[in-house]
Amino acid sequence: MQFVEVAFADPNLVADPDNTTVAFPSSFDWENMLAEFRALGGVADNVAPAPDRSGRGLFPRNPDKPFLLRMPDNLLFPDNDVEFVDQQIRIRNDASIGAAERAFFERYQNAFSWGAGGRAEGARLVEQFESLPAELSAILVTDFGMSRLIDGDRAERISRYFLRSRTIRWNSENVLMPLIDLINFRSDGMRLSSDPEGHVQIEGDARGEILVAHGLHDSLGTFNKFGFASARPHAYSLPMRTKVGTSELAIGRNVMANARRDGFAIPEMRSEGTGLHLSYLMIGHPRSPRLSRGIFDALMREANTSGAQAAFDTILLVNRTKFLRLLETLEPHDGELIRQLRMMAYFQLEAMTHCVGSREL
Amino acid sequence: MEVGTTERRDWPWDEMLEAFRALGGAAKNIAIGKGEHDCSLFAVDPAEPVLLRVPANLLISVDEIAFRNGNIQIIESSSVPEAERGFFERYQTTFSWGAGGKSGSAGFVAGLDALPGDIRALLIEEFGFAGLLQGDVAERVQNHFLRSTEIGWQKGPVIAPLLDRTGYDPKGLRPERGKHLQIQGYPRGEISVRRGVQDPCSAFCLYGFAGPEVNAFSLSVRAMFGDRQLAIGRRFIEGEKRGNDIIPRSELQGDALNLSYLPLGNRKFPRQPRGILHRLFRDAGLNNSDEVFDEILRVNALRFIKLMKALEPYEGAMISTLRTVARYQLEAMFHCVGSREIAPA
Numbered sequence: 001m002q003f004v005e006v007a008f009a010d011p012n013l014v015a016d017p018d019n020t021t022v023a024f025p026s027s028f029d030w031e032n033m034l035a036e037f038r039a040l041g042g043v044a045d046n047v048a049p050a051p052d053r054s055g056r057g058l059f060p061r062n063p064d065k066p067f068l069l070r071m072p073d074n075l076l077f078p079d080n081d082v083e084f085v086d087q088q089i090r091i092r093n094d095a096s097i098g099a100a101e102r103a104f105f106e107r108y109q110n111a112f113s114w115g116a117g118g119r120a121e122g123a124r125l126v127e128q129f130e131s132l133p134a135e136l137s138a139i140l141v142t143d144f145g146m147s148r149l150i151d152g153d154r155a156e157r158i159s160r161y162f163l164r165s166r167t168i169r170w171n172s173e174n175v176l177m178p179l180i181d182l183i184n185f186r187s188d189g190m191r192l193s194s195d196p197e198g199h200v201q202i203e204g205d206a207r208g209e210i211l212v213a214h215g216l217h218d219s220l221g222t223f224n225k226f227g228f229a230s231a232r233p234h235a236y237s238l239p240m241r242t243k244v245g246t247s248e249l250a251i252g253r254n255v256m257a258n259a260r261r262d263g264f265a266i267p268e269m270r271s272e273g274t275g276l277h278l279s280y281l282m283i284g285h286p287r288s289p290r291l292s293r294g295i296f297d298a299l300m301r302e303a304n305t306s307g308a309q310a311a312f313d314t315i316l317l318v319n320r321t322k323f324l325r326l327l328e329t330l331e332p333h334d335g336e337l338i339r340q341l342r343m344m345a346y347f348q349l350e351a352m353t354h355c356v357g358s359r360e361l
Numbered sequence: 362m363e364v365g366t367t368e369r370r371d372w373p374w375d376e377m378l379e380a381f382r383a384l385g386g387a388a389k390n391i392a393i394g395k396g397e398h399d400c401s402l403f404a405v406d407p408a409e410p411v412l413l414r415v416p417a418n419l420l421i422s423v424d425e426i427a428f429r430n431g432n433i434q435i436i437e438s439s440s441v442p443e444a445e446r447g448f449f450e451r452y453q454t455t456f457s458w459g460a461g462g463k464s465g466s467a468g469f470v471a472g473l474d475a476l477p478g479d480i481r482a483l484l485i486e487e488f489g490f491a492g493l494l495q496g497d498v499a500e501r502v503q504n505h506f507l508r509s510t511e512i513g514w515q516k517g518p519v520i521a522p523l524l525d526r527t528g529y530d531p532k533g534l535r536p537e538r539g540k541h542l543q544i545q546g547y548p549r550g551e552i553s554v555r556r557g558v559q560d561p562c563s564a565f566c567l568y569g570f571a572g573p574e575v576n577a578f579s580l581s582v583r584a585m586f587g588d589r590q591l592a593i594g595r596r597f598i599e600g601e602k603r604g605n606d607i608i609p610r611s612e613l614q615g616d617a618l619n620l621s622y623l624p625l626g627n628r629k630f631p632r633q634p635r636g637i638l639h640r641l642f643r644d645a646g647l648n649n650s651d652e653v654f655d656e657i658l659r660v661n662a663l664r665f666i667k668l669m670k671a672l673e674p675y676e677g678a679m680i681s682t683l684r685t686v687a688r689y690q691l692e693a694m695f696h697c698v699g700s701r702e703i704a705p706a
Contacts, residue, residue, distance in 0.1 A: 310699035320695040327688055331681065346670050353662040357652035
């Protein structure tokens with residue numbers, strides 16, 4: 001079986017069999033890839049690629065019928081098992097992944113993902129970051145955790161961005177999921193689920209493009225993962241340290257480290273020296289505007305600290321001030337990335353405003 | 362800055378000062394020059410203090426001023442004596458309204474009129490800009506000129522000759538109100554005056570620039586809380602003293618609580634704004650002020666963020682200024698941390 005290198009996976013463009021350097025796929029290529037995917041245990045019903053602005057995008061072949069994509073565990077590729085050599089993506093030699101899956105992964109990535117616009121997308125974004133003024137880059141690194149896009153070797157930044165934007169958290173691991181990694185993200189997209197055997201899948205009816213939800217990220221998190229501004233309803237605090245009464249409080253941004261209480265996700269809290277550490281802190285949500293402060297109040301009560309109200313106000317002030325400072329720094333500049341950063345800041349500030357009163361947990 | 366401009370005028374500066382002094386005014390170490398206005402005031406010798414005293418007979422109530430044929434006049438029914446009337450009208454034509462005052466306000470109004478339609482509509486509907494954006498252009502220019510040059514006096518705002526050519530600066534010289542209205546001290550460059558408390562939004566409406574004010578006050582809003590109504594205005598001069606604090610005037614009418622204004626944030630005293638609403642609610646026998654405060658803050662913040670987002674597709678000096686105004690307003694507004702006690706009535 002031979003795959004030709006593709007730029008966009010457009011089934012309407014047919015490869016010329018006499019020209020082995022053609023940059024467009026034929027439906028034969030897509031079908032061959034699907035056949036191999038199915039042979040390795042995957043299920044792909046009624047799905048077809050289509051070009052879009054980012055080179056990604058998956059559509060139902062027949063919009064009147066439901067689609068289904070199901071991944072067997074052997075086709076989930078942990079990001080730690082992936083490496084980039086000479087601008088090619090591949091599975092590490094020491095990874096415990098079968099030869100057939102390894103071969104499928106590399107052919108698939110070259111034809112439909114990394115080699116078909118994924119690398120170019122990352123290079124474009126990294127280039128935009130490189131053109132930012134130094135003062136702005138410094139703020140993005142220091143206050144907004146964007147060093148991965150700004151600092152270090154260029155090729156590494158591109159490959160790191162690609163992995164970050166394509167991996168999905170599943171069973172406590174960041175994994176690349178062939179085909180699913182072609183699906184674009186949107187706030188109101190579908191959610192991944194699992195079948196009775198626990199295989200990850202996405203299914204349903206889609207009249208147009210199949211879209212998947214962002215997950216837990218807020219607007220800043222979405223920007224850091226995908227490189228574009230997207231309105232998210234909720235906001236989490238930036239990592240910071242402050243005081244609650246006489247105690248030191250450190251706040252992280254690990255939203256995966258959470259526990260459930262009264263049906264709500266709350267951050268993990270642990271003692272850290274003489275202070276407290278919260279894995280993350282929600283600071284605004286339009287559907288539950290009392291929840292953010294309610295969670296904080298409850299946790300601080302459990303920690304026997306006083307001054308929760310003023311501390312929460314201070315956390316809000318610090319967060320809001322940093323995003324306003326970012327807007328101030330962006331003001332004299334223009335360009336696509338500048339506009340995206342500005343919109344991201346508006347979305348984050350907007351989400352932060354949805355913090356009204358408090359509630360018992 | 363061009364101090365002591367040699368521009369020829371029908372009424373030379375020194376002659377005008379003589380007439381001013383003859384009517385009871387005092388002006389020491391003060392020169393005219395080009396600054397914020399075409400005719401701005403500067404210290405002749407910056408190492409020496411300035412003094413500008415405007416006597417009560419030269420403080421002309423805004424209510425007694427009219428515009429006829431493009432000129433500023435004192436209305437005929439006014440009791441202002443002939444000499445003062447003559448001085449005021451000649452001064453205005455030569456050094457104020459007729460010397461950059463009119464063109465400055467006209468430029469500001471034209472800048473707002475040139476904004477995209479969706480921005481103008483938003484400013485009118487959600488930010489109270491109707492007076493600047495709707496109606497006869499000449500009237501809007503005249504009103505803006507009066508609003509931007511007036512200063513508070515005993516029974517209401519007045520236009521004070523010479524003082525009306527000072528700039529606006531929250532850290533400028535403080536007006537002293539006694540038998541006369543005066544300023545004195547050491548200005549840093551152009552003479553600027555504190556003209557009452559403003560927030561970034563109101564300062565923009567009056568003076569046309571974006572400045573990082575200490576305070577942010579709520580926009581005019583009406584809100585229901587429970588079965589009661591809360592109506593908030595933006596009349597910042599209507600306040601009353603409680604201990605060391607100035608708080609809005611409040612009036613409970615049936616089920617409605619009317620506030621002359623409401624502070625939302627204060628860069629210097631971040632515990633004060635929430636404390637004020639707590640006090641007003643307690644005085645009115647109402648509760649749940651914490652949540653009401655948060656809700657008002659949310660409504661205000663969302664409006665300014667909406668404005669910033671609406672401005673995003675556009676470019677230009679006025680667009681950039683408005684974006685900065687919105688940012689400054691949010692910055693000041695977000696300075697509300699905790700709460701503190703405000704003295705009861």
